[in-house]
Amino acid sequence: MPKQEEDRILRVWTPILLRSILITAMVLLVAGLVLDYTYAPDYYVDRYNAVMHGQLIGKEKFGLLAERIREGNPHTVLTLGLFVLTLVPLARVAFCFVLFIKERDYVYVGLTAYVLAGLIVGMMVGSAG
């Protein structure tokens, strides 16, 4: 694949990828707040007050997200929206990584792999800490 073609693919698809995930995340966040307001406004206020006193609720396990959404927990939709939002950079770097593999541009395969690894290590560091 010529370099110009690679650049064209990046310039066409990166904005589409960024915008799609961003819109999905924003829809989830707005939906989560509307659901919170409709079904659990007191719960929201309680959590807000707890946070203001320095009490964070703690880790939200990835595996529990789907289960809680099935249970109809409106607050989980908010958490899901935030997770989707943080996927924006991960998805973008993963897309570049695949493109560079396809093009056999091994220097950039290495560089994007390092960035991807950094993002994943970040998640692991956070989970452990």
Add this chain to the structure above:
Amino acid sequence: MLEILSYLIALALVSGFIGAISGLGGGVFIVPALVIFAHMPMKVAVGASLISVVATSAGASVAFVRDGWTNLKVAMVLECATVTGAVVGAYLAGVVPTVVLELLFAAMMLQSAYFTVTKRGDDIVTKGDPLAERLELSGEIPDERGHPVHYEVVNVPPGGALMVVAGLMSGLLGIGSGALKVMAMDYIMHIPLKVSSATSNFMIGVTAGAGALVFLARGDVATTIAAPVAIGVTAGALAGSRVLPHLKVESLRIVFVIILVLVAAEMGWRALSGI
């Protein structure tokens, strides 16, 4: 609940708007807004800000990437440095005392003010250094007549070193560190200012994303705060980017500098007086 939501969204909207028209990003304004006006703990503000910075970067960088202003290869090379710094910074944010975070934040705001005052024109070089040439970092920008002007890139290692610091500050303080990134690319690596700004904007998403993932996985992001803040900052940044072409930003520069210095003084005072 509606009252809390309206207040948070309004604060975030204004911060995102000022961040977009000043070119400094929303993070540098939303953290002090949450700490000073909403009396929020610093770490909660940092977590919420990191998430919203990811959103604004994704939104703002779309047009720059599409129109060719972003140097994608420079971004990918320098992201290795910023991600390293951001993961370390976000980890340290969990253990560093709030007073240190507030003082660092004040210092970063002063650096942004200095950058806003001393922003200069392009200093294009026509011969890149061997590493930059090996990584194919050169690019083209249109001149006033629309003709392409070729630029080369130099000083990749020192630029990368400053990017590690930018990432560290981003993870620690919940900001995009855009001013530091642009300084590294413009002053040290001699990348044209508009390309530096567009590339910095693009990179901020990954830098803040790395920090946000640490915060989120650690359970240090308050969804009740982060969700309305992300919505507000994104909407504010979008509105800011729409009105930006119609504003005389040069005349507003002094206003931004005054805001930055005042907020830096307030954050520094809070840290030293133990509020």
